[in-house]
Amino acid sequence: MPQPAQYRGMALVIPDNDSEWIEYFQHARQHRLVMRACPACGLMRYPPSPACPWCMGLEWTWREVSGRGTIHSYEVVAHAIQPGFKDATPYVVVLVDLDEQRAVPTPDESLRIIGNLVRPDGSMESEREVAIGRRVRVMFQDVVDHLALPQFTLTDEPPVGRVWRLPE
Amino acid sequence: MATSSLRDKYCIVGVGETEYSRHSGRTTRAMAVEAVRKAILDAGLRAADIDGMMSYQNGDSTPANWVAPDLGIRLNFYMDVLGGGSSTEALIGLAMGAIEAGMCRAVAIFRSMNGYTEFRIGGTGARAAQPVRGLDLAQVPFGMRSAGQNFAMTFMRHMYEYGTTSEQVAHVKVAHSKHASQNPKALLKDRVTVQDVVSSRWIVKPLHLLDCCLETDNATCVIVTSAERARNLRQRPIYVMGVAGRVSKPRTDFHWAHGPISRVAGYYAKDIVFGQAGITPEDVDITGSYDAFTFTTMLQLEEYGFCKKGEGGDYVSSGIIELGGKRPNNTAGGHLCEGYTHGMNMVIENVRQLRGTADDYCPKAADGVHTYDYGPRMCRQVRDPEITMNLGWAMPPTGSALILRR
Numbered sequence: 001m002p003q004p005a006q007y008r009g010m011a012l013v014i015p016d017n018d019s020e021w022i023e024y025f026q027h028a029r030q031h032r033l034v035m036r037a038c039p040a041c042g043l044m045r046y047p048p049s050p051a052c053p054w055c056m057g058l059e060w061t062w063r064e065v066s067g068r069g070t071i072h073s074y075e076v077v078a079h080a081i082q083p084g085f086k087d088a089t090p091y092v093v094v095l096v097d098l099d100e101q102r103a104v105p106t107p108d109e110s111l112r113i114i115g116n117l118v119r120p121d122g123s124m125e126s127e128r129e130v131a132i133g134r135r136v137r138v139m140f141q142d143v144v145d146h147l148a149l150p151q152f153t154l155t156d157e158p159p160v161g162r163v164w165r166l167p168e
Numbered sequence: 169m170a171t172s173s174l175r176d177k178y179c180i181v182g183v184g185e186t187e188y189s190r191h192s193g194r195t196t197r198a199m200a201v202e203a204v205r206k207a208i209l210d211a212g213l214r215a216a217d218i219d220g221m222m223s224y225q226n227g228d229s230t231p232a233n234w235v236a237p238d239l240g241i242r243l244n245f246y247m248d249v250l251g252g253g254s255s256t257e258a259l260i261g262l263a264m265g266a267i268e269a270g271m272c273r274a275v276a277i278f279r280s281m282n283g284y285t286e287f288r289i290g291g292t293g294a295r296a297a298q299p300v301r302g303l304d305l306a307q308v309p310f311g312m313r314s315a316g317q318n319f320a321m322t323f324m325r326h327m328y329e330y331g332t333t334s335e336q337v338a339h340v341k342v343a344h345s346k347h348a349s350q351n352p353k354a355l356l357k358d359r360v361t362v363q364d365v366v367s368s369r370w371i372v373k374p375l376h377l378l379d380c381c382l383e384t385d386n387a388t389c390v391i392v393t394s395a396e397r398a399r400n401l402r403q404r405p406i407y408v409m410g411v412a413g414r415v416s417k418p419r420t421d422f423h424w425a426h427g428p429i430s431r432v433a434g435y436y437a438k439d440i441v442f443g444q445a446g447i448t449p450e451d452v453d454i455t456g457s458y459d460a461f462t463f464t465t466m467l468q469l470e471e472y473g474f475c476k477k478g479e480g481g482d483y484v485s486s487g488i489i490e491l492g493g494k495r496p497n498n499t500a501g502g503h504l505c506e507g508y509t510h511g512m513n514m515v516i517e518n519v520r521q522l523r524g525t526a527d528d529y530c531p532k533a534a535d536g537v538h539t540y541d542y543g544p545r546m547c548r549q550v551r552d553p554e555i556t557m558n559l560g561w562a563m564p565p566t567g568s569a570l571i572l573r574r
Binding site: 004007010012013014018047053072077080081082085088090091093110111112116151166 | 290291292296299300301302303305306307308309310311312313314317320321322324325327328369370371372373374418419421422424425426427428429
């Protein structure tokens with residue numbers, strides 16, 4: 001994989017020996033969101049890691065997930081510190097509860113992932129649209145030939161739980 | 169839980185600081201030397217009495233074995249650890265362990281940083297340009313790199329779950345600015361209002377500019393030795409009752425996976441540190457809850473049980489945390505107003521408070537004579553405090569704590 005990939009002024013480095021990430025991003029390039037699943041206990045984990053945090057198993061398989069979920073929390077960056085994000089402000093970062101494995105294996109644990117809230121065309125979504133409880137789906141932003149980033153866009157599905165956003 | 173067998177066996181005997189500024193114009197080595205030297209003199213020790221040295225840093229400072237020889241100190245033990253916030257308390261515990269193990273007798277712990285002119289703590293400049301690899305790939309490509317960006321979703325979720333408001337947490341800045349107005353060392357000495365905070369520009373919602381700490385250049389130092397030795401030194405001994413170091417939530421690789429995400433590490437640390445000390449929050453006279461942001465002070469105060477979980481907004485806006493209140497927090501102004509040291513200045517302040525020698529504007533402060541007038545440019549000494557507690561913050565899933573008594 002050519003290194004590094006340049007994205008918004010950042011050098012994204014995923015060397016050939018990055019045993020955690022390299023296959024994840026190969027799947028992402030095919031526009032598939034995959035999680036590591038433990039063959040021993042069946043639980044999925046993110047980010048990809050060398051062992052199962054629940055049973056210490058060292059084996060894994062890649063399991064595709066739907067990429068659908070609910071906004072668990074968010075932030076709106078008004079003052080970017082990375083130069084490549086200056087022209088994108090204000091931009092929204094979301095923490096998404098994926099539909100698979102919610103509140104499993106304990107009520108406090110869930111399969112969660114971070115991305116930007118974007119429009120279907122990949123541009124940054126307006127901060128006026130974000131709220132905890134709103135539904136999203138994954139979409140992929142192609143960065144270079146061998147790398148795509150998972151991002152999230154709003155759907156028309158009914159929200160989950162109480163809908164809330166920071167008062168103006 | 170039984171109290172710790174080491175309770176009251178170790179003391180902080182000396183403290184030292186450089187100026188808190190945005191223009192040090194010198195190396196972290198030179199600043200560390202000044203802070204360590206001041207702490208040695210404050211304790212009434214000589215260079216030959218110091219045989220242990222520790223520091224914490226993130227590749228932005230000078231190691232202990234480059235600082236010690238500048239002062240003619242020969243070391244029997246030294247160690248520099250990676251880390252920022254929450255390190256001070258943890259290193260005090262490690263220094264106790266090193267002395268207990270017979271490795272050395274007195275340990276100087278320092279943090280020296282050009283956090284404004286070299287390595288911007290806010291993440292701009294050199295920090296923003298670092299390549300993105302490993303676990304950073306899970307968030308940095310999405311424009312989530314600075315401390316504020318890393319913590320904001322925790323704060324937002326707390327507002328969602330508990331109804332916490334921007335106005336409530338703004339009171340943390342209001343209180344700390346009041347305290348800084350009585351501190352000649354503080355970089356920001358002007359008092360601010362809730363309206364000043366909530367009308368300042370957004371940095372990363374829900375954080376306004378004035379919800380965020382300073383970036384400064386400075387070095388700070390504390391000296392730890394046995395209580396036995398402390399009794400014959402220059403200052404009143406300040407005893408360590410309990411310490412918890414870098415206690416963490418599960419899944420520090422991605423703490424978002426284990427909620428509630430509005431829960432912070434104090435949830436796990438409180439039983440350790442209060443258990444060692446054999447006290448409860450009600451026994452604490454002054455808190456030093458780390459104020460990287462207004463929210464971090466609030467989150468830790470509620471997690472350690474100074475109020476119920478979720479009621480931190482009410483607690484910090486009630487007047488309790490201000491000088492003159494029941495249990496003031498960060499009486500020197502903290503990271504929001506005095507200067508940014510990754511936590512050590514808040515330990516230094518509590519040591520001075522327990523000695524009764526807060527270095528305020530009272531003419532005879534060094535002799536322990538205070539007016540207790542908490543008006544601007546006046547006194548910041550609390551009347552006869554007996555027990556203080558520092559709540560150190562590294563990030564939502566990691567923190568440290570330290571209980572001191574006079």
